[in-house]
Amino acid sequence: EIVLTQSPATLSLSPGERATLSCRASQSVSSYLAWYQQKPGQAPRLLIYDASNRATGIPARFSGSGSGTDFTLTISSLEPEDFAVYYCLQRSNWPNTFGQGTKLEIK
Amino acid sequence: EVQLVESGGGLVKPGGSLRLSCAASGFTFSNAWMSWVRQAPGKGLEWVGRIKSKTDGGTTDYAAPVKGRFTISRDDSKNTLYLQMNSLKTEDTAVYYCRRGYYDSSGYYRDYWGQGTLVTVSS
Numbered sequence: 001e002i003v004l005t006q007s008p009a010t011l012s013l014s015p016g017e018r019a020t021l022s023c024r025a026s027q028s029v030s031s032y033l034a035w036y037q038q039k040p041g042q043a044p045r046l047l048i049y050d051a052s053n054r055a056t057g058i059p060a061r062f063s064g065s066g067s068g069t070d071f072t073l074t075i076s077s078l079e080p081e082d083f084a085v086y087y088c089l090q091r092s093n094w095p096n097t098f099g100q101g102t103k104l105e106i107k
Numbered sequence: 108e109v110q111l112v113e114s115g116g117g118l119v120k121p122g123g124s125l126r127l128s129c130a131a132s133g134f135t136f137s138n139a140w141m142s143w144v145r146q147a148p149g150k151g152l153e154w155v156g157r158i159k160s161k162t163d164g165g166t167t168d169y170a171a172p173v174k175g176r177f178t179i180s181r182d183d184s185k186n187t188l189y190l191q192m193n194s195l196k197t198e199d200t201a202v203y204y205c206r207r208g209y210y211d212s213s214g215y216y217r218d219y220w221g222q223g224t225l226v227t228v229s230s
Binding site for chain 1: 142151152153154157168169170171204208215216217218220221222223
């Protein structure tokens with residue numbers, strides 16, 4: 001099973017700042033890495049698929065990069081609605097696995 | 108519009124059974140690979156399993172913690188996905204989501220989730 005390790009566990013930033021979230025895989029997942037945002041009481045929302053492609057309707061301030069084992073989600077300028085938990089997901093191997101999440105909180 | 112609506116959650120004792128349903132609409136369900144994902148209270152997301160379309164073999168795959176206890180099935184005539192959960196443990200307590208992810212004809216990846224149904228395993 002591929003293990004995804006996200007860092008940091010918690011990120012404290014202010015609106016307008018840049019956020020950089022990391023996801024590292026225990027073995028290569030090629031580009032089959034997605035990023036999700038989840039708010040309390042809601043289902044996860046797909047932000048980025050295949051490492052760098054924005055899902056439909058996702059604002060341009062969200063971007064993804066990386067391949068192989070190291071991936072990054074960048075939010076260029078935080079909006080108040082961006083404070084949530086973020087998960088990475090690999091679809092390269094079965095079972096698909098999620099990272100443990102990064103909580104993005106308001107500083 | 109794609110809709111996935113889960114039902115069947117509730118309180119069950121350890122060792123008991125429960126069957127979840129996911130009613131699908133807005134797409135050709137028989138062609139879809141479907142998955143179940145769960146989330147324990149205050150915890151992260153965990154893949155439970157998936158079922159392929161019948162045209163792709165209809166086979167199932169499960170995550171290790173549920174293999175041998177959970178069974179995913181589908182009724183394409185009813186556009187419904189099922190999760191039969193047996194020998195339930197307290198650690199199976201979670202919100203269970205059904206999900207569909209796929210590449211559309213334009214090559215974009217589409218991702219749909221239900222609202223989730225809560226399963227509580229407790230004596």
